[in-house]
Amino acid sequence: MKHLASTRSGDAYAALIDNLRDFIDTEVIPRENLETAQDGDETRRIARDLQALAQARGLGAPRGRREDGGLALSWTECCAYLEQAGRSFLGPLALRCAPPTQPDVFALESLASPAQRERYLLPLMRGERASCFAMTEPAPGVGSDPRMLATSARRTPDGWVIDGHKWFISGAMRADFAIVVARTESGSSWFLVDVDTPGFRIVRDIPTMEPFDMGGHAEILLQDLHVPADALIGEEGKGLAHSQLRLEGARLFHCMRYIGLASRAMGIAQEYACRRESQGVKLADHQMVQAMVADAHIQLYAARQMTLDVARRLDAGESIRHHSSMAKVFVAEAVYQVADSAVQMCGALGVSEDIPVSMILRMLRPFRIYDGASEVHRAAIARRALNHGLAA
Structure with missing residues (x-):
């Protein structure tokens, strides 16, 4: 695995973060129209405008190559960058680091053949094409248990034929190609599939609770889908290992972005508590409110430190499977609790859509x-600790 190490000085990095913070505050957040939060076409239009503005300010995909307009940041440097970007629903879209693109890039950088790099990876990195990762299936197919993979790929003289049923495939409504996970004779395998290939059919966009989702969550039918032999990504039968590689970066990026979003929710709630009165005093003077604020700051501080530690390990080339699982569970639960406290502090206003706090809660x-799922990670963490005698 090639790990990018930035040559940017401390002052230059601080200036970059200041530039990004100002961009999010002055350009991105003002374009959040809560009334059109479920309009994917409008979100795509705004995202395109913001991408141009970001590029003009020297801001781009944090892990992208400089020759493609990216910043080539280390994972450690990504922590502050993604937290700032994540303060807005639209920030990751504006900076071309929203899922599923970023984790797909991360995986394909290691696995793609030279021909696949030219046709899929490089256009994806430049923002010229969009991707999706097609693994999840309706019951009894694969969900949290990868052994339940039902989609099949059988070898033919000129390639592969794929049959299966996928759903909740994030980003598929705007994707140009999919990474399809299917079972071959050797086990789980990955395939690159252009969405206009005969036999690839999007059934519907499944509505979810998340606002500002420009790529949707599609249900897809794969029926007698023929792909060439060179559609196979990496080694046949190594799909589980490939998925773990992809998920390591995906989890970490989610943690970074969502810390920013939770921090914004608490900031809104704190400002509200300092001006709203109850029982003759400001909400901020009530000890119950103070306890929620204190707990939120403690949780976000711990979440940042865990995320930063995993990023440093990834930069050092260490295996992060165990640590990224722990960070993912903790951060996912911490940011949700922070946003839930923000809603509670804002009362009826918090559950409305007059302010973005309730939407942040739904996003997190x-x-x-x-x-x-947190339960699956907890089970895996415990098994590793017990089977390998890991110290707590």
């Missing part, structure tokens, strides 16, 4: 399911 809730 699925993270306890995405990239592995």
Whole structure:
């Protein structure tokens, strides 16, 4: 695995973060129209405008190559960058680091063949094409248990034929190609599939609780889908290992972005508590409110430190499987609790859509399911600790 190490000086990095913070505050957040939060076409239009503005300010995909307009940041440097970007629903879209693009890039950088790099990876990195990762299936297919993978790929003289049923495929409504996970004779395998290939059919966009989702969550039918032999990504039968590689970066990026979003929710709630009165005093003077604020700051501080530690390990080339699972579980639950406290502090206003706090809560809730449910991670953490005698 090639790990990018930035040559940017401390002052230059601080200036970059200041530039990004100002961009999010002055350009991105003002374009959040809560009334059109469920309009994917409008979100795409705004995102395109913001991408141009970001590029003009020297802001781009944090892990992208400089020759493609990216910043080539280390994972450690990404922590502050993604937290700032994540303060807005639209920030990751504006900076071309929203899922599923970023984790797909991360995986394909290691696995793509030279021909696949030219046709899929490089256009994806430049923002010329969009991707999706097609793994999840309706019951009894694969969900949290990868052994339940039902989609099949059988070898033919000129390639592969794929049959299966996928759903909740994030980003598929705007994707140009999909990474399809299917079972071959050797086990789980990955395939690159252009969405206009005969046999690839989007059934519907499944509505979810998340606002400002420009890529949707599609249900897809794969029926007698023929792909060439070179559609196989990496090694046949190594799909589980490939998925773990992809998820390591995905989990970490989610943690960074969602810390920013939770921090924004608490900031809104704190400002409200300092001006709203109850029982003859400001909400901020009530000890119950003070306890929620204190707990939120403690949780976000711990979440940042865990995320930063995993990022440093990733930069050092260490395996982060165990630590990223722990960070994912903790951060997913911490940011949701912070947002929930923000809603509580804002009262009836908090559950309305006059301010973005309730939408932030809805955005954060699925993270306890995405990239592995918290319960599955806890079981895996415990098994590793018990089987390998890991010290707590």
